[in-house]
Amino acid sequence: MKIAVLFRGPVRPQPYNVVERYREFMSQFINIDAEVTTYLATWRQWKNYKASDILGLDLFDNVIMQTEPTDAHRERCTALKKLQNGADIRPVYNMYYQSRTALDLIVNADNYDYIVHTRTDLQMIFGAHLPQWFNSSYTTIHAKPHPWTCDQMAIAPTKLMYNAWNYGTIEHLGRMIEAADKPEAVLEMMIEDSKVPVKTAPYDLWRLDHRRNM
DSSP: OOOEEEEEEEOEEEEEEEHHHHHHEEEEEEESSSSSEEEEEEEEEEEEETTTHHHTOOOOSSSEEOOOOOHHHHTTTTTSSTTTSSSSSHHHHHHHHHHHHHHHHHHHHHHOOOOEETTTTEEEOOOGGGGSSSSSEEEESOOOSSSOOSSEEEEEEEEHHHHHHHHOOOOHHHHHHOOOOSSSSHHHHHHHHHHHOEEEEEOEEEEETTTTTT
16 A cells, blocks of 8 residues: 655744654554655745755655745635635635645655645644544545534545545636635535545544644
């Protein structure tokens, strides 16, 4: 079995936090009978830190380093500044753009059986439940009928993971963003359009780093 593990998001709150998350998260896959390849998709610079600050540590097998989209780039997608719930468009667009860019590369790089998709600032401990996350569905922390489908962490067969995050054209992404009442609604629309089966699985700990916006 081949597994691609994608860490995506800014280097935050500091480079050593990303290193801690990586080491803790990846230690859980040591006893799995699989060939595991890691990817990092991140912005070249985020606030006071640079992605290059962690490259010398040689943690990730592959690094996708991007310049954060400009306002002009985002406006190709939508001229809106905020979602219906008041959320800033910038991180919403960035998340979907970055995830899709990384997944495009991953699905063309090798014939992976599964993709693990997680954030750089997320602490996720599966415990004894990890085998339940590898199945024939898009498996995540919580999903409908929960108020929102989690966009922070999921494991799925490669085709399902790609379809769940494949917004098609930039123009289509813009229409979904404009119709969304919350950031996660875009993921829900893509999952519904692609008829991706979704399920949840148990875990021991799920926690975002409280310093992520520092």
